Amino acid sequence: MVSLSKTIFKAYDIRGVIGSTLDAGIAHKIGVAFGKAALAKGERKVVIGRDGRLSGPELSAALAAGLQHAGVDVIDLGMVATPMVYFGTNVLNAASGIMVTGSHNPPDYNGFKMVLAGEAIHGDTIQALYDSIAAGDGPAAAAAGSYSTHDIRTAYIERILEDVKISRPMKIAVDCGNGVAGAFAGDLYRGMGCDVIEMFCEVDGTFPNHHPDPAHPENLQDLIRVLRETDAEIGLAFDGDGDRLGVVTKDGQIIYPDRQMMLFAADVLSRNPGAEILYDVKCTRHLAPWIEQHGGRPLMWKTGHSLVKAKLRETGAPLGGEMSGHIFFKDRWYGFDDGLYSGARLLELLTRVADPSALMNALPQSDSTPELHLHLQEGENVALIEKLRTGATFDGAERIITIDGLRVEYADGFGLARSSNTTPVVVMRFEAESPQALRRIQAEFRRVIVAAKPDAQLPF
DSSP: OOOOOGGGBOSSSEEEEBTTTBOHHHHHHHHHHHHHHHHHTTOOEEEEEEOSOTTHHHHHHHHHHHHHHTTOEEEEEEEOOHHHHHHHHHHSSOOEEEEEOOTTSOTTEEEEEEEETTEEOOTHHHHHHHHHHHTOOOSOOSSOOOEEEOOOHHHHHHHHHHHOOOSSOEEEEEEOTTSGGGGTHHHHHHHHTEEEEEESOSOOTTOOSSOSOTTSGGGGHHHHHHHHHSOOOEEEEEOTTSSOEEEEETTSOEEOHHHHHHHHHHHHHHHSTTOEEEEETTSOTTHHHHHHHTTOEEEEEOSSHHHHHHHHHHHTOSEEEOTTSOEEEOSSSOSSBOHHHHHHHHHHHHTTSSOHHHHHHTSOOOEEOOOEEEEOOTTHHHHHHHHHHHHOOOTTOSEEEOSSSEEEEETTEEEEEEEOSSSSEEEEEEEESSHHHHHHHHHHHHHHHHHHOTTOOOOO
């Protein structure tokens, strides 16, 4: 029996290691606490689903039992992609939902992504679940909630096929990394009229081929090889639970999400002139001027899928995106992050041109680094960023943005250091107009970080 640990209650979700910090007992307690929170908002039904992890069925069953114990009716979608639970909260007359998923974490992890009364919960609301559990269950509901299963696959795929139309047939390669998106991607894109080469689409919670995380180039090498060796025009890759999209061109270039956002923004702004477009602090500095050129208003915001969703709702923006691959369409869709739907919208745009790879490769870009991680002890990451924010000076900086860590902008590039909300890590990213400028900006960050923490093992 695993004892309750506050460490699994993260900024945007709950996440732990099976048998160490998470088991069926904890899942049951989370179900009870969430059920009580739902009832307090007048919600009587909760939609649940799970990804392809081996621990999914047991956790999901315990979660359902906990929800019913609290007096909530459970609608169980079974094994689905995370966006299909979000979709369920929009179409099944139930505005709350929980997805049992470890996303892109290693196989021994699992967790819960939650929507409460239509809002992706984060921060204090997640901590309140911990407090509720720590305070004890309290009496069971007068009447236990009901349990039913529902197959949402057809409705979800048909809703996308109604909305998204391609202009010509296209051959694509799809790499699902043995994550749960593999159960749906092939049928979805064939339904649109594409010829699909399926790679690692057998759902396997041990992830035998490569890690299901398209944010890291090493996980895209199989897809790059297939594009080189076949007549597929474009490659799509998905993370473990299907809410993030990776894109690779015919010539093996990775189109990171901040450049995918350029195509999406131009399209969305053609129908929503003057609208705000949201993006997180990790994104390229080419994105804001691009949004302005296409008649939109750029709005930089904090990193984190729940935080972007909340800001999207607050501003009414028709599109938001994160460097990690979460893309949120409120234009023609529901405003939640959905890798499968984003892939469909991308194909709609790419089939309008003869050479999709040339279109994407021509999007503005600079020399940039992937995410770099400075590993620290628990809590040190927050303290270090606070120290830099209050004390560090950066030579030649044009402006310093502090909405989420420190983003230091120069005439020829930027550097970012922010505290991860999920692990004791400072996340860094650099972009510049030349390799020399990149080295100069990194040297500035090295100088201020080492001054604040002399023993820091920098990743650059």
